[in-house]
Amino acid sequence: MSDTAIRFGIIGAGVAGRYHAQAIAQTPGARLMAVCAGHPERATALADAFNARVEPDVAALLACDDIDAVCICTPSGQHAEQGIAAAKAGKHVLVEKPLAITLADADALIDACRTAGVHLGVALQRRTDPDFCAAREAIAAGALGRPILGVVTIPYLRTQTYYDSAAWRGTWALDGGGALMNQGIHLVDLLIWLMGDEIVEVQAHTATLAHTIEVEDCAGATLRFASGALGTIAATTAAAPGFPHRVEVYGTQGGIQIEGEAIVRWETIHHAPPASLHVTSGSGRQEAGAGAYPTGISAIGHTRILGDFVAAIRECRQPLVSGSEARRALAVVLAIYESAREGKPVRPG
Structure with missing residues (x-):
């Protein structure tokens, strides 16, 4: 083009x-x-x-x-x-x-x-964040050893007013789910991407505990990856006043902790953080951001994804997050819902 x-x-x-x-x-x-x-x-x-x-x-x-x-x-x-x-x-x-x-x-x-x-x-x-990209490359290169545990925690708040602000919110037909499908899918995707592994089984519970909506406002799931690694996902939109999400990956030689939009800890036995990776110094408190309100994220991520999309069109290549890549997180969220309904382990489709 x-x-x-x-x-x-x-x-x-x-x-x-x-x-x-x-x-x-x-x-x-x-x-x-x-x-x-x-x-x-x-x-x-x-x-x-x-x-x-x-x-x-x-x-x-x-x-x-x-x-x-x-x-x-x-x-x-x-x-x-x-x-x-x-x-x-x-x-x-x-x-x-x-x-x-x-x-x-x-x-x-x-x-x-x-x-x-x-x-x-x-x-x-x-997936466009430079620090997260550097972390993924380092994990894939073995900086954490063999990944053994992945953890996602999403303690968000969305008020009843938020759900009442549009008729589609909180419905199965148009929202497709609650805390996981709408808010949590970003972090499910990030976990799969960082782990570099497929989730092959989930066992889950969901509940609607604090809102008048069709879908869940609280969900918990255990995960099994193809490699044998394990994981957990806990998500809610009822945690007042709203807290930053966390994504953590632990391996046999170290671990990474992401809080909000920052890497707050990278610690390993043998490997220093990649030179291109910025770790927030100390234990500085991260802002709740998207945990407290829907517009609590910077526009830079969308600008990066849009820029990559334009480049993909010009270069006749796949975008950074293609349809098949995005399908992976969707399959996991839907498997969690199925497991919660059926009360048994489910393999993502």
């Missing part, structure tokens, strides 16, 4: 839509052309803020000849249908997490993009 700008449309004008608009504005070689949303007034506000136009609906936006790629920032249950429509219209697709809310829909979206010859990327943006 030539060096002309990759022209984007955004479907959805909520919190995620604004993050994507900011990312496009900050990415050389990207330009926002149009926005559409179920709430026209939100589409107008977002388009006006970023010098774009409003299209009346998804079909109209996808019919535009001056749009090369779309960012799908709608409720999770709409991602697959809209992504498939975009692929059939010949548009590259960057979808906000999760990729879809069922594996059948995820596979249909992946297949549609492959058939159409368009790129599919997913906004699991923590």
Whole structure:
């Protein structure tokens, strides 16, 4: 593809839509052309803020000849249908997490993009953090020895007002789940990526303990990896006032602890931290960030994922987080839900 700008449309004008608009504005070689949303007034506000136009609906936006790629920032249950429509219209697709809310829909979206010859990327943006990338490379090179335990803790707060703010929130049909599917999938993905291993079995419990919603606001799961390593995931959106999440990987020669968006400890028997990896000095308290409110994350992750997506289109390569990569975390979350329903261990699909 030539060096002309990759022209984007955004479907959805909520919190995620604004993050994507900011990312496009900050990415050389990207330009926002149009926005559409179920709430026209939100589409107008977002388009006006970023010098774009409003299209009346998804079909109209996808019919535009001056749009090369779309960012799908709608409720999770709409991602697959809209992504498939975009692929059939010949548009590259960057979808906000999760990729879809069922594996059948995820596979249909992946297949549609492959058939159409368009790129599919997913906004699991923590994979773009330079420190996390350096940590992953070091773990893969054996800096922690053989990984034996992976831990994810997500003590978030989302108020009832948050769930009541939009009819889709907290529903199975459009949110696809609660603390794990909406908030926790980022950290499930990060754990799988850092461990460099597949989760082959989960055993779980879920509950709705503090909100009036269909989905879970509390979940706990034990994990077994293909290598024999074990793990745990604990997630809630009822931990007032909200705390930073933690992701930890321990091996036979050391461990890493991530709190919020910072690596707070890297300690091994034989290996110093990689020179490119920054460890927060001391035991400084991390801000709750996303643990306390949905907009409690920097836009830099979305800007990096958008920049990589633009580069992937130009270089005819897979994006950093492809559809098949994003499917792995989705499969684990869905297996946790199945295990909680059935009361037995489940192998992710």
